[in-house]
Amino acid sequence: xxxxxxxxxxxxxxxxxxxxxxxxxxxxxxxxxDILAEIETDKATMEFEAIDEGTIxxxxxxxxxxxxxxxxxxxxxxxxxxxxxxxxxxxxxxxAPSSSSAPPEEKSGPSTSSGQTEEKAAKPAPTQRATDPSLxxxxxxxxxxxxEALRDAMAEEMRADDRIFVMGEEVAEYQGAYKVTQGxxxxxxxxxxxxxxxxxxxxxxxxxxxxxxxxxxxxxxxxFNFAMQAIDHIINSAAKTNYMSGGQMRCPIVFRGPNxxxxxxxxxxxxxxxxxxxSVPGLIVISPYDAADAKGLLKAAIRSEDPVxxxxxxxxxxxxxEVPDVADYVLPIGxxxxxxxxxxxxxxxxxxxxxxxLEAADALAAEGIEAEVIDLRTLRPLDTATVxxxxxxxxxxxxxxxxxxxxxxxxxLAMVAMEQGFDDLDAPVVRVCNEDVPLPYAHxxxxxxxxxxxxVIAAVKAITNRA
Amino acid sequence: MAKAPARKTAAPKNxxxxxxxxxxxxSPRDPAPYDATPAELEKFYxxxxxxxxxxxKAGQLYGLGLIGGFCHLYIGQEAVAVGxxxxxxxxxxxxxxxxxxxxxMLAYGIxxxxxxxxxxxxxxxxxxxxxxxxxMFSVEHKFYGGHGIxxxxxxxxxxxxxxxxxxxxxxxxxxxxxxxxANQGQVYESFNxxxxxxxxxxxVIENNQYAMGxxxxxxxxxxxxxxRGESFRIPGMQVDGMDVLAVxxxxxxxxxxxxxxxxPVLMELKTYRYRGHSMSDPAKYRSxxxxxxxxxxxDAIEHLKKLMEEAGIGEDKFKAIDKEIRQIVSxxxxxxxxxxxxxxxxxxxxxxxxxx
Numbered sequence: 001x002x003x004x005x006x007x008x009x010x011x012x013x014x015x016x017x018x019x020x021x022x023x024x025x026x027x028x029x030x031x032x033x034d035i036l037a038e039i040e041t042d043k044a045t046m047e048f049e050a051i052d053e054g055t056i057x058x059x060x061x062x063x064x065x066x067x068x069x070x071x072x073x074x075x076x077x078x079x080x081x082x083x084x085x086x087x088x089x090x091x092x093x094x095x096a097p098s099s100s101s102a103p104p105e106e107k108s109g110p111s112t113s114s115g116q117t118e119e120k121a122a123k124p125a126p127t128q129r130a131t132d133p134s135l136x137x138x139x140x141x142x143x144x145x146x147x148e149a150l151r152d153a154m155a156e157e158m159r160a161d162d163r164i165f166v167m168g169e170e171v172a173e174y175q176g177a178y179k180v181t182q183g184x185x186x187x188x189x190x191x192x193x194x195x196x197x198x199x200x201x202x203x204x205x206x207x208x209x210x211x212x213x214x215x216x217x218x219x220x221x222x223x224f225n226f227a228m229q230a231i232d233h234i235i236n237s238a239a240k241t242n243y244m245s246g247g248q249m250r251c252p253i254v255f256r257g258p259n260x261x262x263x264x265x266x267x268x269x270x271x272x273x274x275x276x277x278x279s280v281p282g283l284i285v286i287s288p289y290d291a292a293d294a295k296g297l298l299k300a301a302i303r304s305e306d307p308v309x310x311x312x313x314x315x316x317x318x319x320x321x322e323v324p325d326v327a328d329y330v331l332p333i334g335x336x337x338x339x340x341x342x343x344x345x346x347x348x349x350x351x352x353x354x355x356x357x358l359e360a361a362d363a364l365a366a367e368g369i370e371a372e373v374i375d376l377r378t379l380r381p382l383d384t385a386t387v388x389x390x391x392x393x394x395x396x397x398x399x400x401x402x403x404x405x406x407x408x409x410x411x412x413l414a415m416v417a418m419e420q421g422f423d424d425l426d427a428p429v430v431r432v433c434n435e436d437v438p439l440p441y442a443h444x445x446x447x448x449x450x451x452x453x454x455x456v457i458a459a460v461k462a463i464t465n466r467a
Numbered sequence: 468m469a470k471a472p473a474r475k476t477a478a479p480k481n482x483x484x485x486x487x488x489x490x491x492x493x494s495p496r497d498p499a500p501y502d503a504t505p506a507e508l509e510k511f512y513x514x515x516x517x518x519x520x521x522x523x524k525a526g527q528l529y530g531l532g533l534i535g536g537f538c539h540l541y542i543g544q545e546a547v548a549v550g551x552x553x554x555x556x557x558x559x560x561x562x563x564x565x566x567x568x569x570x571x572m573l574a575y576g577i578x579x580x581x582x583x584x585x586x587x588x589x590x591x592x593x594x595x596x597x598x599x600x601x602x603m604f605s606v607e608h609k610f611y612g613g614h615g616i617x618x619x620x621x622x623x624x625x626x627x628x629x630x631x632x633x634x635x636x637x638x639x640x641x642x643x644x645x646x647x648x649a650n651q652g653q654v655y656e657s658f659n660x661x662x663x664x665x666x667x668x669x670x671v672i673e674n675n676q677y678a679m680g681x682x683x684x685x686x687x688x689x690x691x692x693x694x695r696g697e698s699f700r701i702p703g704m705q706v707d708g709m710d711v712l713a714v715x716x717x718x719x720x721x722x723x724x725x726x727x728x729x730x731p732v733l734m735e736l737k738t739y740r741y742r743g744h745s746m747s748d749p750a751k752y753r754s755x756x757x758x759x760x761x762x763x764x765x766d767a768i769e770h771l772k773k774l775m776e777e778a779g780i781g782e783d784k785f786k787a788i789d790k791e792i793r794q795i796v797s798x799x800x801x802x803x804x805x806x807x808x809x810x811x812x813x814x815x816x817x818x819x820x821x822x823x
Contacts, residue, residue, distance in 0.1 A: 008530025011747035032523065033741065033762055035755065044749040051523045070532060121811035165633065191633070197663070202622055202656025209626020212611050213561060213640075215633060236616050237623060244602040246595030247817035249611065281818050305820035334823035381823050 168220030204230030272403030296331030342370030541570030550714025618651030647678025708736030
């Protein structure tokens with residue numbers, strides 16, 4: 001049976017091309033790899049190779065022909081022992097397919113492309129969000145710094161699961177650049193607490209590979225500013241693997257470290273990456289404020305089968321908070337926390353901004369404005385339900401974010417409020433963010449650039465007619 | 468015009484050379500060409516032919532618009548994947564590569580049907596149609612991809628090796644990358660950690676002479692790529708990647724070293740790709756004569772065929788194998804063309820593993 005040679009699509013966008021030149025003629029014997037013709041596409045002139053062995057039985061499109069549609073039969077090859085002449089006749093009536101480069105309809109199986117544009121994929125219904133575990137009556141608390149809470153979370157999980165290890169710069173012998181991993185080397189040894197060279201791209205990739213290979217790495221970045229060197233692995237390797245593999249290959253890894261402005265370290269060491277990571281499907285992004293959440297959420301992050309970016313804050317490491325004194329304190333990922341109830345305005349924040357929001361709420365209360373303060377805690381998936389519920393009650397929304405205003409979590413929440421809470425809004429959503437400049441070094445300039453409590457108070461007053 | 472790399476490829480026949488070490492440090496033993504039984508020769512031939520015919524068919528389906536996007540064919544390089552992977556322990560060892568990955572998967576015995584169906588973007592594809600040519604995985608076969616970012620697989624592979632050592636499971640990792648990826652910074656970050664921690668990994672540079680359109684000589688200050696590990700104390704081997712027995716022989720020497728806990732080895736396999744970098748590359752950066760010369764003088768499959776003929780295997784056998792392979796590939800293509808596309812709800816599945 002003759003083999004039909006069809007006009008090939010030589011680029012993803014090619015629909016037709018020029019058959020520039022035939023390099024063989026009828027009756028020529030050809031074998032796999034021989035160049036048969038030159039074809040001009042929209043981008044380049046390409047060589048068209050033979051794949052099968054045989055004799056050129058017929059050439060059906062003459063050289064120099066323009067606008068030959070992809071899929072048109074341009075020649076036939078007779079296989080071994082076939083009569084070249086007879087096959088030419090049989091090949092004649094074949095017509096070019098009418099639909100450019102698209103595969104023939106009947107070949108695309110039951111779910112054909114026709115009407116596909118009108119069809120809309122049904123998004124899965126949102127799952128019922130978990131709530132914080134209710135603590136037994138009489139549960140006592142212990143006072144811990146955020147730093148200690150994070151360390152305890154790692155140590156507890158490492159005791160329970162040998163697959164977990166900690167890797168990063170100065171995490172072992174130095175006991176952590178910010179002392180978050182203090183004591184872990186002593187307890188778990190050098191096999192599981194590993195000092196790396198200064199090589200973020202390399203160890204973020206190594207960690208991701210180890211996670212694909214079945215381990216549960218905790219990768220510490222000395223700060224997230226340095227993770228920009230490694231962001232390819234966080235996004236392209238860790239976040240996309242489960243999807244790209246059709247759910248076959250996982251990457252359960254935690255990337256953690258301090259994020260956001262510290263103190264007087266200037267532009268390159270002071271940036272909030274929360275909006276960057278929160279924009280990526282396939283990642284979980286957590287950014288806790290207090291020690292209890294730091295502990296409960298880091299434990300949840302380590303247990304998760306998904307890749308987690310866990311954004312801490314250097315200025316919070318030394319602050320102390322009450323942490324429930326229970327054996328295994330784990331919090332749900334994706335659930336915001338109402339830090340303070342109130343009916344006058346909703347102030348939403350995360351990380352260090354929560355402290356500012358709470359201070360502002362106290363000051364506002366003294367002036368008769370009761371603010372509800374929400375700590376988002378998880379930035380992806382974002383707990384929009386809790387925010388919208390509060391908005392329904394207060395009808396006013398202020399977002400406080402220690403970070404740039406443009407394309408921020410604040411901008412995202414403003415959009416959520418407009419799309420899903422428009423009828424509940426009595427005033428425009430206001431964002432209180434850092435100034436839109438690289439963070440300066442000079443003390444006065446740094447102070448002027450960063451979000452603070454007076455700005456939160458002013459913003460609330462502006463939308464509650466109390467300015 | 469770049470100097471013809473064909474001659475370089477053709478030079479070391481049947482040998483794999485390990486250069487004299489710069490110091491008196493211990494190094495892997497000198498490899499010898501693998502002494503294959505007739506049955507093994509036939510197995511290699513069958514696997515290499517399957518890769519070639521599969522890739523030719525993939526090229527054809529691309530031409531028909533059934534495969535979209537980027538599609539990088541492995542034609543010409545078959546001896547590398549077959550020679551190396553035949554030496555690994557499929558139950559223990561892991562493999563990772565870049566986007567030119569069809570050949571490695573076939574060499575691992577993964578069903579051609581699910582690979583081809585992934586290329587055509589069908590639900591029956593190995594990544595359920597969501598990965599495509601560059602993003603295919605088989606955790607079951609310890610094949611960890613299939614990665615689209617040049618060089619990423621080297622760091623990820625180092626992580627696979629880390630996991631082997633961490634668990635003490637006796638496995639090793641093999642990370643393939645090209646001469647182009649050999650200039651990525653993360654490759655050297657990985658070399659450093661791999662040797663520092665004596666990780667069980669074989670770094671494999673498939674030097675097919677061209678990083679897309681840029682020849683090794685135009686892109687690499689040190690063009691003898693097997694030497695790229697020297698400053699990390701990683702021993703290097705340069706191997707004729709067009710000779711499956713040389714590849715297999717060198718693999719055994721490298722595996723011996725790595726499995727003994729002596730740290731990584733860097734292998735440079737000198738090979739050649741006959742097709743463009745991807746399907747839309749007209750390959751104008753090299754002459755037709757250069758490609759033809761490699762096909763005529765150094766083709767890996769023809770070379771193996773000659774060895775088999777010398778071993779007394781007759782033409783009938785080759786014809787039978789050829790027919791059988793064509794049938795497998797044709798069945799794979801039929802399957803890949805007729806299998807249904809993914810259901811639309813699959814758009815939203817597998818973004819995350821858990822529900823939050």
